[in-house]
Amino acid sequence: MPKSKPRKKAAAKKKQARRTEHETNLLFGNTPTFTSDDGEALLTARGWISERSQPGGALDGDAWYWMPSQLPAYLEEGEPVPTSVYPLETGFVSQLATPDGSVPPEAQTEYASLEELEADLDRLEAYRVPEGSWTALGGGPGQDETPGELIDTIAEEWELVAELIHFPYSDEQGPRSFDTVEQARSEGRLSEYAYRSVLAGRGLPVPDSGAAEA
Incomplete structure (x- = not known):
């Protein structure tokens, strides 16, 4: 039996924690919606994944995610989140990845200006959750699991992205190769947002939005 089944049962099927909290605050009127075109330009140029690239856009305000810091989706510790940056009414706030x-x-960390945020980006991008502070449920994907199976069975996009980032792909062509992810994207089974997030998380070149839409 694939190891993913007990992992999926043990993991709560809910939206990414920080985004859920962000949206809940908006519903109750506790947190205004903030955007920053300057933040968008700076962070996307450095490879951060923007909430604006979601199919519906940044409906609840801007947010940017450093996907190389994203841990596998199903951990004993809870629901992991990547290092993130959000705009404030004045300035920005960053939150480091946690398991x-x-x-x-x-x-x-809060920043009074874009310049302060920019000066701290090297630190944010270098940060990783320390080894030994998290444990993947079931030891991670089983030997008989494939990326295609994950794409077709994991409904929550953020969990799917995290699993595809950390999947132990085969270097040989076949159902466990990264070609399966490319094929799913071309067939429309994997969204452009998820595909770009996986590329960023694996440290691969991410095409700009114009190239992706062409």
Whole structure:
């Protein structure tokens, strides 16, 4: 039996933790919606994945994610989230990746300006959740699992992205190769947003939005 089944049962099927909290605050009127064209230009140029590239766009305000910091989706510790940046009414706030979706005070930094954020980007992009502080449920994907199976069975896009980033792809052509991800994208089974997030998370070149839509 593929190891993903107990992993999926053990993991809560819910939206990415920080985004859910962000949307909930908006519903209750506690958090205004903020956007920043300057932040968008700076961060996407460095390879951050933008909420604006979601199919519906940044409906609840801008957010940017550093996908190389994203851990596998199904962890014993909880629901992992990548290092993220959000605009504020004045300035920005960053939150470092965590294995359980929490945001301890030491993981959050506020910036009064775009220049302050830019000066801290090298640190944000270099940060990784320490090895040994998280454990993948079931040990990760089983030997008989394939990327295509994950794409066709994981409904929550953020969980799918995390699993595809960390999948142990085969170097040989076949159902466990990265070609399966490319094929799913071309067939419309994997969204452009998810595809770009996976590329970014694996440190591969990400085409600009214009090239992706062409």
